[in-house]
Amino acid sequence: MEAGDGREAIAFFDVETTVPGPWGGTRRSLLEFGAILVCPRQLVEVGSYSTLIRPADSSATSVRCNGINPETVASAPSFPEVADQIFAILHGRVWAGHNIVEFDCRVIREAFAETGRAPPEPKGIIDTLPLLTQTFRRRAGDMKLANLACYFGLGQQKHRSLDDVRMNIEVLKCCATVLFLETSFPDLFSIKSPGMSCTIIPASEGCSSFAGFLEPDEVSVQDIRAAIAPSGYGGHKLRILHGDCPLRLHCMGLKVQFGPRGQFKDHAGWPKLNIVVYIPESLCKVLDACDLLAQISSQNSSSRSDWKHVIMKNGYSNPYSIRLHIPIVANGDAAIYSTEIYKKDLSGNKQKLVFTTCDVVELASLIVPGTSLDAYFWVDTYDHLQRAGIRLEAKKLILCSQ
Structure with a gap:
C-alpha cells in the first residue's frame, strides 16, 4: 500500500472472521483484512491492502458464503506476520467502516492483544451504520451493508474484505448525494411527515395473495422438520419446514x-x-412439534443459548398463548408495518388499513384485548444474545368486528 497523503487519509477497512458459536468454534479468529486509504478532500483511493490470514486454530475455520475455508487460508500468513503492515495502515488515522465499533475494531484489538503487542489507535472513528441509521433512517430496511447496496443497485455483497470496503464507500457516497439533494431541494424531494397514519381502502385494491398458508388441521405433524441452511449473511440458520417448504x-x-x-x-x-x-x-399441537424439533436441532448444533418455548402456558381457562411479531420497514424518513392489516365487518367485507407511519398508540387502539382476529404468519427461528427459540412473524392480520 502506498502512503498516499500520509496520516490525513481515511482508512476504510473490513475484516472477515470465523463464525463464533454453534457453527464456527468457540472463538472468533481473523481470516481476512482489507483496507482502502481515501483522500478526504477528493474521496479518491490513494492506496489499498488486503491479505488472507491463517488462524492459529485451523479447525475453527468455518466455510462462509465468502468461500473462505481451511484450504483457502492454509498457505496464508499468520496474524503476527502481517501485524506490522496492519498497524502501519491503521495507527494514527481516522478509521471508517460499517459497524466497525461493535465488530471490526474489537476484532483488531483482540488480535493484537493475543500477540502481546499494543494495538493501533485511531485519530477518530466513522462508523457508517449508526451514522446512516441516524441520517438516512431505515429506507433500506435494517441498514445492513447488503440491503443498502441493493437499495442503490450496487450489486450483491460478497463478504470479502476489500470488496466490502469498496461497496461501503460507494454506499456512503450515494447516501450523501441523496441527503444533499433533499436538503438543497426540499420542495422537489419532500418526505412524508408523521401524522394521522391510517387510511382505509377497499381490500380488492391492495389485498395480496396468501396461498401456501396452512390451517393447523391441514398440517401433518409427521411432515414437520427442522433443517440448518445457509443464511444470507455468511452464517447458518435453523429453518422450520413442512415437507420441503417453509411452514x-x-x-x-x-x-x-x-x-x-x-x-x-x-x-x-x-x-x-x-x-x-x-x-x-x-395450533398448539403444531407449534409444540415445531418447538421440540427446533430445540433438539439447536442443541445438536452445539448452541449454548437458552431455549425459550414458543407457547406460553397461562393456567387460565384458555391456557395457551403465543406472540405474533409485527415487523417494521422503512418508509422514507418514517416507518410502517410490513404486516398487512385489515378490518372485517359483520357481513364479511374486508377493508385494508394503510399506514403512512408507525404509530403504536393508534395501532394499540385497533388491536385491543378481546379483539378476535384471523392471522397469517411465518414460523421462523432466532438465536441471538444467548437466547434462542421460535419467532412467529405476522404477515397478515384481519381484525373482526365485535
Whole structure:
C-alpha cells in the first residue's frame, strides 16, 4: 500500500472472521483484512491492502458464503506476520467502516492483544451504520451493508474484505448525494411527515395473495422438520419446514390477550412490536412439534443459548398463548408495518388499513384485548444474545368486528 497523503487519509477497512458459536468454534479468529486509504478532500483511493490470514486454530475455520475455508487460508500468513503492515495502515488515522465499533475494531484489538503487542489507535472513528441509521433512517430496511447496496443497485455483497470496503464507500457516497439533494431541494424531494397514519381502502385494491398458508388441521405433524441452511449473511440458520417448504400458518378466530406495546426499541429507534393471542389446541399441537424439533436441532448444533418455548402456558381457562411479531420497514424518513392489516365487518367485507407511519398508540387502539382476529404468519427461528427459540412473524392480520 502506498502512503498516499500520509496520516490525513481515511482508512476504510473490513475484516472477515470465523463464525463464533454453534457453527464456527468457540472463538472468533481473523481470516481476512482489507483496507482502502481515501483522500478526504477528493474521496479518491490513494492506496489499498488486503491479505488472507491463517488462524492459529485451523479447525475453527468455518466455510462462509465468502468461500473462505481451511484450504483457502492454509498457505496464508499468520496474524503476527502481517501485524506490522496492519498497524502501519491503521495507527494514527481516522478509521471508517460499517459497524466497525461493535465488530471490526474489537476484532483488531483482540488480535493484537493475543500477540502481546499494543494495538493501533485511531485519530477518530466513522462508523457508517449508526451514522446512516441516524441520517438516512431505515429506507433500506435494517441498514445492513447488503440491503443498502441493493437499495442503490450496487450489486450483491460478497463478504470479502476489500470488496466490502469498496461497496461501503460507494454506499456512503450515494447516501450523501441523496441527503444533499433533499436538503438543497426540499420542495422537489419532500418526505412524508408523521401524522394521522391510517387510511382505509377497499381490500380488492391492495389485498395480496396468501396461498401456501396452512390451517393447523391441514398440517401433518409427521411432515414437520427442522433443517440448518445457509443464511444470507455468511452464517447458518435453523429453518422450520413442512415437507420441503417453509411452514406458514393461517389460524382464524384468535383472541387478543395483550395488544402492541412500544417500550422496546431496535438499534434504529423503532419500536419492536408484538401482540399476544390465545390459541386453540389444534395450533398448539403444531407449534409444540415445531418447538421440540427446533430445540433438539439447536442443541445438536452445539448452541449454548437458552431455549425459550414458543407457547406460553397461562393456567387460565384458555391456557395457551403465543406472540405474533409485527415487523417494521422503512418508509422514507418514517416507518410502517410490513404486516398487512385489515378490518372485517359483520357481513364479511374486508377493508385494508394503510399506514403512512408507525404509530403504536393508534395501532394499540385497533388491536385491543378481546379483539378476535384471523392471522397469517411465518414460523421462523432466532438465536441471538444467548437466547434462542421460535419467532412467529405476522404477515397478515384481519381484525373482526365485535
